[in-house]
Amino acid sequence: MTLIKSISGIRGTIGGKSGDNLSPEDIVKFAAAYGSWLKMKNAEKKLKVVIGRDARISGPMLSQLVQATLSGLGIDVIDLGLSTTPTVELAVPMENAQGGIILTASHNPKQWNALKLLNEKGEFISAQDGKDLLAIAESGEIEYVEVDDLGNTREDQSYIDKHIDHILNLELVDVEAIKKANLHIAVDCVNSTGGIFLPRLLKALGVAKVGELYCEPNGQFPHNPEPLKENLGEISSFVENEGADLGMVVDPDVDRLAMITETGEMFGEEYTLVAVADYILGHKKGAAVSNLSSSRALSDVCQKHGTDYHASAVGEVNVVEKMKEVGAVIGGEGNGGVIYPDSHYGRDALVGAALFLTHFAKYKNSTNGTCSGLKAEYNAYHISKNKIQLEQGMDVDGILDKIEKRYEQYPKNTIDGLKIDFDKEWVHLRKSNTEPIIRIYSESESESTANQLAERIMSDIRDIIKD
Numbered sequence: 001m002t003l004i005k006s007i008s009g010i011r012g013t014i015g016g017k018s019g020d021n022l023s024p025e026d027i028v029k030f031a032a033a034y035g036s037w038l039k040m041k042n043a044e045k046k047l048k049v050v051i052g053r054d055a056r057i058s059g060p061m062l063s064q065l066v067q068a069t070l071s072g073l074g075i076d077v078i079d080l081g082l083s084t085t086p087t088v089e090l091a092v093p094m095e096n097a098q099g100g101i102i103l104t105a106s107h108n109p110k111q112w113n114a115l116k117l118l119n120e121k122g123e124f125i126s127a128q129d130g131k132d133l134l135a136i137a138e139s140g141e142i143e144y145v146e147v148d149d150l151g152n153t154r155e156d157q158s159y160i161d162k163h164i165d166h167i168l169n170l171e172l173v174d175v176e177a178i179k180k181a182n183l184h185i186a187v188d189c190v191n192s193t194g195g196i197f198l199p200r201l202l203k204a205l206g207v208a209k210v211g212e213l214y215c216e217p218n219g220q221f222p223h224n225p226e227p228l229k230e231n232l233g234e235i236s237s238f239v240e241n242e243g244a245d246l247g248m249v250v251d252p253d254v255d256r257l258a259m260i261t262e263t264g265e266m267f268g269e270e271y272t273l274v275a276v277a278d279y280i281l282g283h284k285k286g287a288a289v290s291n292l293s294s295s296r297a298l299s300d301v302c303q304k305h306g307t308d309y310h311a312s313a314v315g316e317v318n319v320v321e322k323m324k325e326v327g328a329v330i331g332g333e334g335n336g337g338v339i340y341p342d343s344h345y346g347r348d349a350l351v352g353a354a355l356f357l358t359h360f361a362k363y364k365n366s367t368n369g370t371c372s373g374l375k376a377e378y379n380a381y382h383i384s385k386n387k388i389q390l391e392q393g394m395d396v397d398g399i400l401d402k403i404e405k406r407y408e409q410y411p412k413n414t415i416d417g418l419k420i421d422f423d424k425e426w427v428h429l430r431k432s433n434t435e436p437i438i439r440i441y442s443e444s445e446s447e448s449t450a451n452q453l454a455e456r457i458m459s460d461i462r463d464i465i466k467d
Contacts, residue, residue, distance in 0.1 A: 011114030031069040033137035052083030053103035055217035074145035084254035086348035092122035104253035107226035179206030181361035186211035188235035192252035227258035240264035257349035270295040279359035281305040286329030294334030313416035384450035
């Protein structure tokens with residue numbers, strides 16, 4: 001069993017001994033620390049917190065514990081019930097709340113769950129705020145209110161409609177173009193809350209036919225819920241057999257979006273952001289941002305539109321920070337996470353779906369093209385993901401410094417580990433904060449050369465370790 005405490009929240013597996021997993025005691029402990037942190041930031045103010053959960057079996061238990069704990073601190077709760085991460089993010093500022101908690105372990109299997117923590121803007125808390133919160137949790141200095149000051153809970157089921165209406169009102173979402181394209185879309189929502197939200201959104205957008213696979217929000221994930229090629233065999237066959245124009249896949253909390261072409265092939269998680277950015281940058285001036293481990297294809301799209309591309313450290317908080325710094329009009333991560341500031345600063349698969357469908361519909365209407373044809377519009381790259389195991393206590397920073405010196409003639413970025421840029425290739429080395437490994441991501445125009453580049457760097461690391 002596993003319990004992971006980080007600056008962004010707490011996650012772990014359900015079941016087992018207290019302290020070794022995500023136990024009820026730990027749920028209360030961290031909910032109390034979060035509520036206490038909010039009270040310190042908002043002295044003498046009556047507080048509101050929005051909560052929502054994905055469809056995991058353990059969700060109701062977490063929700064009850066979190067609500068009771070916040071009530072004990074005198075904080076009112078707005079409970080969205082079964083919801084999505086981006087929906088909770090939108091609801092926080094719409095409710096003028098001081099924070100939000102999303103009960104989800106994202107793409108992890110069903111035995112996992114987590115508390116993801118938001119600030120008053122509906123954005124993930126900063127690294128420093130996370131450290132402050134962890135310190136409160138470890139101190140155990142929590143003060144609860146008297147009985148007359150307990151917080152109240154209000155259930156609100158209206159945010160599915162509010163989120164969809166918000167998307168329909170975005171300037172660059174073109175419902176008429178989507179209707180005209182007469183689209184047939186198949187979806188796989190892994191039996192979580194995407195099954196409530198995504199089909200309903202697609203119908204509101206004017207999609208002619210929606211084929212549903214695993215849209216019952218019962219938390220019984222029928223396959224590994226991470227939307228990667230190796231987990232999506234059924235939806236790929238479903239798209240091809242149904243004669244759909246494309247397939248859409250979301251993870252359990254609906255912040256990642258992957259597409260399947262009409263042939264049953266992956267459009268590619270990396271290319272979700274690439275295609276959406278191509279559409280946005282064609283209509284709006286501004287920069288684009290992705291993290292250092294994302295595909296070069298986004299930089300190519302920026303060059304096509306004559307705008308700047310910027311890279312951030314890995315992690316949604318870091319992407320958002322860079323987007324604000326450079327005034328980006330689009331950004332995200334290569335895992336299918338689209339961040340569109342005209343909506344909000346958070347990964348949103350529903351916003352991503354609406355923008356992608358608008359882009360694809362206009363392409364289909366003007367060229368009679370297919371989803372695979374749209375994919376062919378972009379330079380093809382392949383990313384290889386590897387890791388190398390080290391012995392406990394090894395000087396990882398020293399190893400990265402020596403790799404940097406070996407390749408000193410090439411452009412490098414060191415804001416998050418070490419990224420080395422070659423002509424049409426790159427390699428990104430990141431050390432783990434929890435285990436003695438170095439993660440190695442490499443990209444090239446072919447899968448074999450991406451793998452070869454990774455092998456070369458791993459061989460260099462082994463040589464350095466021997467020396």
